[in-house]
Amino acid sequence: MGVAYVSPWKVPAGQNVQQNIEELHNSIEQLGAIKTGLFTVECESYHAVNVANSKTLHLIHSTEYPASRFACFEDGPSIVSDVMLPSFLSKLRSVWQPRKGGRIESKGHRYELGDFVLKTGIISMGPSTKGISLEVEYTPCVYPCDCWGIITELLKGFVGENMATNMPTLILEKSKEIYTPDITMQQYVELFSNMRKSNYTPIVCVK
Amino acid sequence: MADTINQAKLTISCIAQAITSTQQLRSTVTNVFNLLCEGVKPDEDHDGRGRDRKKFLQKFQEHLQAVNKDYNEVEKYCNSMIPTPELQVLGPLSHLSLDSNTDKKNTFRDAVQTYEWNQRMHEYAQIASSILLSHQLKRSQSSGGAILAKRRRALPPKFQNMSSQHVENTLQLLARQPADLTFKLIKTLGDTRILQVTVGRVFTVILMLRNLLMEKVLVKGLDEELYYENGTIDLFSESQFECMRRITDHAMTAVLQYSTTHATQPEIPLKYFLLWLQSYKNLFIDPCSICGKHLDGGLPPVWRDFRNPVACHDTCRP
Numbered sequence: 001m002g003v004a005y006v007s008p009w010k011v012p013a014g015q016n017v018q019q020n021i022e023e024l025h026n027s028i029e030q031l032g033a034i035k036t037g038l039f040t041v042e043c044e045s046y047h048a049v050n051v052a053n054s055k056t057l058h059l060i061h062s063t064e065y066p067a068s069r070f071a072c073f074e075d076g077p078s079i080v081s082d083v084m085l086p087s088f089l090s091k092l093r094s095v096w097q098p099r100k101g102g103r104i105e106s107k108g109h110r111y112e113l114g115d116f117v118l119k120t121g122i123i124s125m126g127p128s129t130k131g132i133s134l135e136v137e138y139t140p141c142v143y144p145c146d147c148w149g150i151i152t153e154l155l156k157g158f159v160g161e162n163m164a165t166n167m168p169t170l171i172l173e174k175s176k177e178i179y180t181p182d183i184t185m186q187q188y189v190e191l192f193s194n195m196r197k198s199n200y201t202p203i204v205c206v207k
Numbered sequence: 208m209a210d211t212i213n214q215a216k217l218t219i220s221c222i223a224q225a226i227t228s229t230q231q232l233r234s235t236v237t238n239v240f241n242l243l244c245e246g247v248k249p250d251e252d253h254d255g256r257g258r259d260r261k262k263f264l265q266k267f268q269e270h271l272q273a274v275n276k277d278y279n280e281v282e283k284y285c286n287s288m289i290p291t292p293e294l295q296v297l298g299p300l301s302h303l304s305l306d307s308n309t310d311k312k313n314t315f316r317d318a319v320q321t322y323e324w325n326q327r328m329h330e331y332a333q334i335a336s337s338i339l340l341s342h343q344l345k346r347s348q349s350s351g352g353a354i355l356a357k358r359r360r361a362l363p364p365k366f367q368n369m370s371s372q373h374v375e376n377t378l379q380l381l382a383r384q385p386a387d388l389t390f391k392l393i394k395t396l397g398d399t400r401i402l403q404v405t406v407g408r409v410f411t412v413i414l415m416l417r418n419l420l421m422e423k424v425l426v427k428g429l430d431e432e433l434y435y436e437n438g439t440i441d442l443f444s445e446s447q448f449e450c451m452r453r454i455t456d457h458a459m460t461a462v463l464q465y466s467t468t469h470a471t472q473p474e475i476p477l478k479y480f481l482l483w484l485q486s487y488k489n490l491f492i493d494p495c496s497i498c499g500k501h502l503d504g505g506l507p508p509v510w511r512d513f514r515n516p517v518a519c520h521d522t523c524r525p
């Protein structure tokens with residue numbers, strides 16, 4: 001477990017997601033990365049029934065942490081729990097209810113390069129494909145501020161020199177503390193929320 | 208070989224002569240005892256006790272002189288015998304050759320043969336080593352022979368005569384000096400101590416010391432488990448991270464390097480090694496000093512020179 005950076009991957013106009021992700025796989029494999037399997041990040045959203053303007057609660061399950069469930073509030077605190085959390089939430093049906101169309105997931109391949117773990121996933125909501133997610137995790141380092149240079153250098157290797165190198169706010173807030181997996185999940189939540197907005201255009205990875 | 212055979216023949220004839228003269232000595236000694244048993248006999252022709260006694264003494268003297276002569280003979284042969292060189296070298300084993308029971312078992316003969324082979328191998332090894340030394344490849348500044356000699360000379364005293372208190376004080380002194388290193392003494396087993404050294408925000412090193420001599424180094428990531436489930440320290444599982452495994456390898460080389468080249472005082476290698484470790488504190492921050500990049504094949508600059516420890520990729524070594 002190290003520091004991870006989750007970013008959307010822009011699909012250029014005139015190209016479909018499938019073509020684009022194959023291009024992405026090629027450039028990752030050209031770096032020398034080895035395919036090590038599949039991964040899925042699933043997100044189910046809930047909202048409080050009787051409260052006006054309530055914060056959305058996102059329940060996340062990642063194949064990377066099979067025994068854990070992450071519960072993140074929109075822009076707020078998150079907790080790490082075990083596999084019993086969904087059944088517990090279903091007991092609280094009178095308070096928390098799944099949002100309609102609240103289920104979104106990212107599914108794809110997992111690569112390893114040295115101590116890096118790269119995950120490229122196709123984000124889909126129900127039957128519709130929303131875009132591509134790219135996660136870069138540097139496993140030996142636990143302080144984001146220390147290894148940010150390393151992570152961006154790797155990204156530049158296939159994104160190009162003109163990529164934005166600013167640390168995302170989610171990581172920046174805790175960049176001098178030990179990184180925890182729930183920050184990765186919050187990054188996915190943020191990415192998924194942005195993807196839901198139809199007029200969203202990715203700004204981080206400019207190709 | 209012919210020499211040995213001739214010598215053996217000479218020895219055998221000597222032994223034969225010595226046996227004959229020993230038999231001779233026995234018979235003359237027996238004569239003396241016989242004479243003494245018979246005592247003084249009265250003379251038949253003449254009747255005088257004084258004369259009998261005189262005659263007896265004269266006879267006794269003659270016998271004793273014969274004994275003396277034979278004894279001298281035996282002594283002469285004994286001295287002329289040359290001790291066989293093998294028997295001397297073989298030490299207590301040579302006594303085996305005197306035991307007639309072991310003749311049936313060939314132990315002595317086998318031992319001598321083994322000894323001869325061993326001797327021959329030793330000779331060949333000496334010849335080979337002299338040939339190798341004269342055709343040495345000079346890859347490093349100091350020749351291999353010098354390193355070997357140094358190691359042989361320098362290492363042994365470090366184990367010995369070092370009080371536990373002295374080691375403790377030295378370690379405390381060393382722990383105070385380098386910034387960015389945190390020390391924790393995990394376990395003490397007699398002369399052996401296990402130290403946990405944390406380098407900045409980068410990694411943890413498990414260092415096994417015998418007195419002040421470094422015996423094992425293991426580099427692990429900050430979030431890796433150092434203990435087994437039962438609470439004992441894990442000295443053998445290598446890190447799950449490739450860069451930490453590389454650094455473990457380099458650290459082991461550094462231990463050898465500093466232990467052989469700075470062996471004048473026992474604490475010097477340890478001090479140099481800790482300073483070298485300290486150079487890793489910015490492992491994830493500093494780019495390679497040669498190519499200016501962070502990554503090479505997915506790995507940060509994991510190599511550090513032993514004299515001038517600056518960040519450097521494995522493949523960029525100057």
Ligand SMILES: [Zn+2]
Pocket residue numbers: 495496497498499500503508519520522523
């Ligand atoms: Zn380099």
